[in-house]
Amino acid sequence: MNSRVIFIIAFIAIMTGLYGIYDLVNNNDPVAVENTPQQKDIHYFSLWKTTKNIHKGSKVTDAELVRVTLPEDEALALGISHDVELNRDSTTLFRGDIPEGKWVFPEMLATKGSPGYLHLITDTDMTLYPLSVSTRNLITDYIQPGDRIDVVAVSSPSANLAQSENLGLDSFSGVSADVLLSGVKVISIAQDNEYGIDPVVKASEGTMSTVVIEVNPDILPVLTLAQRTSYLEIYLNQPGRIHQGVDVSDVIKNYSGVLELRGSGHTHY
Structure with missing residues (x-):
């Protein structure tokens, strides 16, 4: 009697194992690998913008300017492909009136010795x-x-x-x-x-x-x-x-x- 019970239990265990192996083999489909696009490095450029209305001939000081960092695509849209550097020496003057919130570029400034400088200080x-x-x-x-x-x-x-x-x-x-x-x-x-x-x-x-x-x-x-x-x-x-x-x-x-x-x-x- 005991041997018959043991035999039945062993048989069930073997059949369960075989079914598991069969199921594993039939479901061994290749796993789809998700292709994650590689993120592109974003470059930034520094520009300058006015913080208030600028008058022609006024001196360039930090009070009138603020540095702004833009992503490369936005900077390129403005025609800028590098950092904008301004000569903010105490003698540098604005060549003309510039409204508040406008971009400032080197050609908008006059340094001592440059053409038209004397007219700006007069x-x-x-x-x-x-x-x-x-x-x-x-x-x-x-x-x-x-x-x-x-x-x-x-x-x-x-x-x-x-x-x-x-x-x-x-x-x-x-x-x-x-x-x-x-x-x-x-x-x-x-x-x-x-x-x-x-x-x-x-x-x-x-x-x-x-x-x-x-x-x-x-x-x-x-x-x-x-x-x-x-x-x-x-x-x-x-x-x-x-x-x-x-x-x-x-x-x-x-x-x-x-x-x-x-x-x-x-x-x-």
Whole structure:
């Protein structure tokens, strides 16, 4: 009895195993391999965009620009196949007006020495003039490009005081000091090359200095004559102040400038 039960159990086990092997063989179909497309490397390029409206001639600073990274396909649509690099030096200027949110490219900027640069640093209807002035009362580094200055002229009807080092005069008659120009903008000073300007007028070292200023063209004849007849100094402009011209009698007490003849000698009062 026991042997019969064992035989039946063994037979069932064998048949189950054979069925499993048969099922495994019949279902051994090749597994489909999913072809996953290989992802292509995406390249990015850096560009620059304005953050606000830009005015012609204004300086390039980080406040007006923001760096933007674009995928290669978007950059190519703009005609860009490489990173855009801008010269953001303190002297670089915008060549024209640019609205907020527009792309900025190198050709939209002007650097010192490039064509048209001087026109950008000069206001509309103004011109540049290299003025030779005395360094006697000029404080080192006190006046900088961009400052507003007053030009004072000391003149005499009897002597040429142009480029005079010591203002030695035989007579004080008619000598006066007047503010020739007030509130004019300084573009460059002597060897200061912030804007890449080489002054046309070269000054003698130590006593004179050349200051490039921005003036109205109508004043050029006055400047030309003053530079060749008067002693010139410059001072930092103080907005709102009214400067009065003075003569020697305002400085030397009891001086009247009256010429009195005594024998063969001359006496001034």
